[in-house]
Amino acid sequence: MTRTPHATSGEPNPLRTLTLDRLRRRTSMKWRTHPEDVLPLWVAEMDVPLAEPIVRTVTGAMELGDTGYPAGTAYAEALAAFARKRWDWDGLAVERTAIVPDVMLGVVEMLKLVTGYGDPVVVNPPVYPPFYDFVRHLDREVAEAPLGADARIDLDVLEDTFRRVTEGRRRAAYLLCSPHNPTGTVHTADELTAVAALAERYGVRVVADEIHAPLVLGDSRFVPYLSVPGGERGLSLMSASKAWNLAGLKAALAVAGADAADDLTRMPEEVGHGPSHVGILAHTAALRDGTAWLDALLDGLDSNRRLLADLLAERLPAVRHRPGDATYLAWLDCRALGLGDDPAAPFLEHGRVALTSGLPFGTGGAGHARLNLAASPEVLEEAVRRMAAAVERAGGDRG
Template sequence: MLTANAMNAGDPLPAIDVPNPLEELSLAELRQRTSMKWRMHPDEVLPLWVAEMDVRLARPVADALHRAIDIGDTGYPIGTAYAEAFGAFAAGNWGWSGLDVSRTAIVPDVMMGVVELLRLVTSPGDAVVVNSPVYAPFYAFVSHDGRQIVEAPLGQDLRIDLDSLEETFGRIRQEGRRAAYLLSNPHNPTGTVHTVGELSAVAELAIKFGVRVVSDEIHAPLVLPGARFIPYLSVPGSENGFAVMSASKAWNLAGLKAALAVAGPTAVADLNRMPEEVSHGPSHLGLIAHTAALEHGQEWLKALLQGLDSNRALLGRLLAEHLPDVGYRQPEGTYLAWLDCGHLGGQTPDSRPGLAVVSDLAGPARLFLDEARVALSSGHVFGSGGAGHVRLNFATSQAILTEAVERMGRVRPTH
């Protein structure tokens, strides 16, 4: 640990050699955690569900937090260091110099940022279009705020179906309603990384039908070898759109709240209408942690991505051996795998995903928990197209991943 005496606040953090972050903690050490992932189920259950990684904090992040605690730096947040760090990260990693600090606002987390942005460009009763199956809280947060979710399902290839999107936008416009489009980029739960062509087509459709786009880009740093992340606001036609970004998923900082809302050049006036009290949600320690991750955590991130790439390949081999009937498309990004386990059966409730919570279990997820003692996210909460599926979090050690899939392979179909 670096104390306040050892390092002043402005000093650079030391360079370190980084091992695979996914292989540093044993199962016994992980079970000491008190977070949702490790407290929702009994100890004999292997938790591969909620989007939390089995890693230590990156050393630069831990050092920055220790330093703040040592000097009592636990007051109110101020300044643009987080936005500046994200802008430099975006320019260096994605070739995007468009994350202008003057077009950003600090928000508590990505989903609260999404809600606040939708409030700026829609009214109660307006439509919010999503590509189902999609991140379950989209349904709950949007519907609880009085907007109506309208699905434009993904195609069979788990990519954006542009024809479906155009039909949906057109139908809403014919009804005389306003609409926003809530984009998951990269897509959760499928791990699809949208191409520049796809995002440019989205922007063109949004202009054609007068739809405002809000892009959830929380998984942006987690694009694996073979794909490239494209910020939505970097494509032509996106000027009146928004993005919400955070370091939380890539550096496992969900408990240290901080995110950025970013406006396109012609959406700044809308962003400036965001209530001032929204910026009081992030914690000062959260901003310190996220800024340190972006500025000094890139070597750790590189090691993580290598580990995730190895786990992605291992998962494919394990599924082929133990669950050969499972449908699986290798994810291009995130650390989430979307598995079609419909052949196993299991009852799925006929309920709207907006009324479900992420911990609800049905169908194959219930079977895997009850019979294999492996906790996965149940596909039905992700909307249309999710029934019969599970979402598996492979951001863990290879030993835990192997044990989990071997257990899952012993589950027999119910019909």
């Protein structure tokens, strides 16, 4: 499988379009959680306008009063076409898909299909905090298989964990984050093939959260888990929400591998009642007609990724940061700054910059913070300036 590189779109960089004054008029979580003097670089919302094809589609639905219940397979067809063009993958079969309210609720439904009460679900910390919250709320046991020091899947640790959690013929699942949040790691075909082989050996079912799949930067390429040898028994959750900033227009797709189709047919019919019809229309328009906008965004994110690395090297050289190859999130190792287990707290208190605390990401999260770089270059520059000043002020307080 070869990656089809995105073309130069000719569209303006969406990250340079909106002013802070305009962004502060938004009423979503990112802009209403903190006071106006705080730069919000935490929750996964982007500082971008919507792609025009999405605006036209949603506006047209409003004008028509097309706000009823969802129907049809247009969303799945659009995702399948996107996968063929973007990832050179033609294995996304529309008949092996189901609409779910969003990715995490889809994860819950997939775990219900392949595990039971009290069964273990393996995760790779540091990892997206809702993995812990939703799994525990489902009355499953979270089992950690931490990433290696290189922020990649440690296959030896993963095998040891699979062996331990399946002792006594227990059922188990592996909740794979691909690409990985918060590190931005893009798993390779070889790594995913090895994961599939381990899962088969120990009878572990793989559920892949692939919500960040369209957000792969530079020369890296996304490999769908269901496309690798042995991935046929896997289940995947995909959505346009992260790449096109559509979290408020809920819709996602569950996708089954060729040998997992029967699992998907057991999902209750009422689960498909949860997604918004308007959300499905928006996601379909994004995948079908929003790729030029996406390409401009990816170029802007790649530029911001390099900018952040330069700014940290200049202003906060003690912060260890390995730029990720995907997502718009940066994982900052702040342990050398002496700010304690939760460096996001002094950055907020002393610098008025809101980052996400690393603690809820599980093992490996202490002393870290996650930064959302889907903002204008000017905001990133100001944020790092404030963070550097916060370190000085915090040091003064300790003195």
